[in-house]
Amino acid sequence: MANTLNISLSEQQKSWLQARREAGGFASASDVVRDLIRRRQEQEQTELVERFRQLEGDGSDEDEPAAAVLKIVKRVKKERRA
Amino acid sequence: MPKLRAVLDSSVVVSGIGWRGGEARAVLKLLAASGFESWRTPWITAEWTDTVQRVAETERRWRNPNWTNWLEWLKAVSRFADDIAVKKTVKRDAKDDPVIMAAVAVRAAFIVTYDSDMLDLRKPHGVSCVTPRAFLSAILRQQ
Helix, strand or coil: CCCCCCCCCCHHHHHHHHHHHHHHCCCCHHHHHHHHHHHHHHHHHHHHHHHHHHHCCCCECCCCCHHHHHHHHHHHHHHHHC | CCCCEEEECHHHHHHHHHECCCHHHHHHHHHHCCCCEEEECHHHHHHHHHHHHHHHHHCCCCCCCCHHHHHHHHHHHCEECCHHHHHHHCCCCCCCCHHHHHHHHCCCCEEECCCHHHHHHCCHHHCEEECHHHHHHHHHHHC
16 A cells, blocks of 8 residues: 655755656656665665674573563553553 | 564563573564564653663663663664554553554554563454464464
């Protein structure tokens, strides 16, 4: 389902979008924006996978004190819902 | 096939960040591998932060001083929905909880949680409340 979003652009940004549409053979400005978003999402995904690899070794390798942790979590939840 | 949508309850976020050998960490690992979509709202994000901070400060067996970077990663990797849209979607009743409301609003199939109160609800408003283990099994079945 397509969603419509009105975006304000400067004259320079609009002309860049039009140039990109013409040069890239896109049917519309919306196609250009969708392509930009897709590329950015792919780039972000790659970066996030790398960040996860860097974080992966963090944390305790002991058994989790599940009951103690859940007790704290429930207390925080109760406070937030009060 | 579209990816399964899930909302991670703070109980799972705390466990996944704090302890690297458990099933909650396996859920975060699956998220890093794009195995499902995690969704969050401002309310849920604030609760993740509050709970992780509290456990980090008070639980002597906590061993992850890097938890703020973990939360930043989780925020970045999760899809975002506004709280306002959530409030419009579900009428509040005794069983309604901001986490359940968010899950309904983003059409999530699962809430992944260790919280027995939520697990007891089983399937509020059509959203399955499951443990990390059950969630991982459901993803494996789908693949």
